[in-house]
Amino acid sequence: MWGVLVIVIGGLIATVNYVREHFAKNPHAYENLRSSLGKAILLGLEFLVAGDIIGTVAVEPTFISLGVLALIVIIRTFLSFSLEVEIEGRWPWSRKAD
Known part of the structure; x- marks a missing residue:
């Protein structure tokens, strides 16, 4: 429940900031x-995994x-990894360009 709440509130804050910036x-x-x-989605996923x-x-x-938990953690880890790549625009092991 807390993870969903974090995602919803984070989404609302992001949308309000976008409208203001736009x-x-x-x-x-x-x-x-x-x-x-x-x-916001990454943080919400962390709360959901912890729950x-x-x-x-x-x-x-x-x-x-335990098998169901392992499957859920694997799926959410893949989603987190994919979102991080999308946000950063690079692979996590790639160094940032200075």
């Missing part, structure tokens, strides 16, 4: 929107629940 004629308004929205881990550990763990 009307201020900021040429980078769209890129800032994408970056802010991506960061899943706590939920699995709080109840009696079974091999099935």
Whole structure:
């Protein structure tokens, strides 16, 4: 629940900032929107993964629940990785151009 709330609030803040920047004629308004929205989604995914881990550990763990948790973590890790590449515009192991 907290992860979804973080994503929704982050999305609203990113949208409000975009509208303000767009009307201020900021040429980078769209890129800032994408970056802010991506960061909100990444943070929300972190909360969702943490909630899943706590939920699995709080109840009696079974091999099935651990397998489901592992699959969820793998999928969300892939999504986080993809979003980070999209936000930064480069591979994580690539050095930033100075």
